[in-house]
Amino acid sequence: MIKIILKSGLYSLSAAAVLLLAVLNAGAMPLCIYDVNSPQNVKTVKKAGFNCMQTYKQAPQELSALAKAAEANGLKMLIYPDKLINSSELANANKWPILALYLYDEPDVARLSWRNVQKLDGKAKQAFPGRQTAVVVGQGSHAENYCKSADILMVDWYPVPHLNLSSFGKQIEDAKKILAKNKMADKPLWGVIQAFDWKDFKQYRPDDQRIGRFPEKDEMLFMAYHGLIRGINGVFFYTFTVNGKTLPEYSPEYWKRLKAAVKELNKTLPIFEKGEILPAPGKTSANILAQRRLYKGYYYDFLLNLSEVQEPLPEEFMQKTYKALYRAKTKALAPHSVTILRSKAK
Structure with a gap:
């Protein structure tokens, strides 16, 4: 138990209660x-x-x-x-x-x-x-x-x-x-x-x-x-x-x-x-950091080019079913860039 001193007296809250308060405060x-x-x-x-x-x-x-x-x-x-x-x-x-x-x-x-x-x-x-x-x-x-x-x-x-x-x-x-x-x-x-x-x-x-x-x-x-x-x-x-x-x-x-x-x-x-984290589809180069998330019926694929040189967009993401929500309009990823692609979840 965690004892808490307030002006009105001495109270006790369980660790779970304190955690709940923290969660409610976080929003x-x-x-x-x-x-x-x-x-x-x-x-x-x-x-x-x-x-x-x-x-x-x-x-x-x-x-x-x-x-x-x-x-x-x-x-x-x-x-x-x-x-x-x-x-x-x-x-x-x-x-x-x-x-x-x-x-x-x-x-x-x-x-x-x-x-x-x-x-x-x-x-x-x-x-x-x-x-x-x-x-x-x-x-x-x-x-x-x-x-x-x-x-x-x-x-x-x-x-x-x-x-x-x-x-x-x-x-x-x-x-x-x-x-x-x-x-x-x-x-x-x-x-x-x-x-x-x-x-x-x-x-x-x-x-x-x-x-x-x-x-x-x-x-x-x-x-x-x-x-x-x-x-x-x-x-x-x-x-x-x-x-x-x-x-x-x-x-x-x-x-x-x-x-x-x-x-x-x-x-x-x-x-x-x-969003739920899922395995990224396909393989990417060591210079590309990829993460897929499932949110409200859509897959969101976040692709980051970690290098200082241009990297090709992985073939898996060049399908017409993907919609570019941010940055990528071409088949290449600019140095230190972010690409966000969305597709309908199967």
């Missing part, structure tokens, strides 16, 4: 954006197609205002619990539309031990009974040290333009293997995708030269689909705020790219959330 697959700090921007985020948001604000009054805006717009929140725990807002905060409590940002990078994160987890759960907790690591292989420290593991990895685009999915794959090894294969795993230009952030380069660019829409989608096929069940984008300005203010073009990617994901996330 649809998260499609979120980081660093939303003003109530005035919540409607903009909702209109763009997101169903939740993260904020770095921690002052109880500021969080209260954000929570009211989030509730009014049907969004959930990923928030730090630290300053709420001993505040007068705690009772109200337990009623907020909280997706999860954000324990720490990249403890592996900050060299904070998993035991310290676990202590934060205990404090958060005592103050917010039944709520999920989350911790984000900056590298999938570091999940070994933190996979037991929170209810949800998150991985952020921002490769554009420094690294191969497929490295995002590799980080997710590494984290998933660690979860499986620790008998946590079903633990929620959320991926944080790059939606910023590295030139806007401090870089530790000896020549002090900043390099970077904002990802293209198709690059953000490639990372999202790569992560989804590798096992994430929550998609996050970093970031809505750049140097004190919202992304729409900072660059309408960048915001346009991100909205286009989110619009596409809103069409396909239900397939990943509720």
